[in-house]
Amino acid sequence: MKEERKILFDYYDLEGNLAVESVWAIKEKNGYKIKNIPFFVPNIAYDDVISVEDDNGELFFDDIIKESGNSTIQVIIYDEINFEEVTKKIESFGCGWEGSHLKGYISVNVPMKISYAPFKTFLDSQVENKKLDYKESCLAHKI
Numbered sequence: 001m002k003e004e005r006k007i008l009f010d011y012y013d014l015e016g017n018l019a020v021e022s023v024w025a026i027k028e029k030n031g032y033k034i035k036n037i038p039f040f041v042p043n044i045a046y047d048d049v050i051s052v053e054d055d056n057g058e059l060f061f062d063d064i065i066k067e068s069g070n071s072t073i074q075v076i077i078y079d080e081i082n083f084e085e086v087t088k089k090i091e092s093f094g095c096g097w098e099g100s101h102l103k104g105y106i107s108v109n110v111p112m113k114i115s116y117a118p119f120k121t122f123l124d125s126q127v128e129n130k131k132l133d134y135k136e137s138c139l140a141h142k143i
Contacts, residue, residue, distance in 0.1 A: 003027040007034075007052055009041040009061045025050070031065045037107040038072055038137070039100045045070040045138045046096075046109040069112030072138040073123070077104040082131050093119045107137075116141035 006022040013019045021040045025032035031049045038044045044061075047068035052059040075090075075097075077083050083104065090097050096109045110116055120143060126132045 004035070005032065005059055007032055007050065007059050007061055009038070009044065011041045013040070032059070034068075037096070037098045037109045039074065039098075039105070039107045041137075043138050045072045045140060067140060069140050070138075071110040071116060071136070071140045073108040073110060073134050074137045075106050075108055075123070075132055075134045077106065077132045079131065080104065086126065086132060089122060090119075093122070095119060110141060112140065114141075117143055 024036045049066040051062040
């Protein structure tokens, strides 16, 4: 079994304050492979391989070694009634998602092999219907 560790990422929150997010990763021979979908950190996706700096046993993100080709989309679903409907639709596109500690806030992994355009069309239609909003946090896909 490969060693699984929390990697700490510094980022700026919506108010411009420095914040830290921890993301699970597994040790690879050339770095750490991201194994959960980031909620707040920009420009990082599931299965990216990164280098880290060890600061007294805590591992901090240093650099991206190899991009996975996956995209990370951060989504806020406004109405709890729509939550299951929206997440099932996300899964129907072949995307995975993780829920955060914030109500209605999820992070979506769009695998490299999935066409992003139909999924983006769905997201845009949901924005128009005021069901959700989203941010393309790490966009590897071409539209």
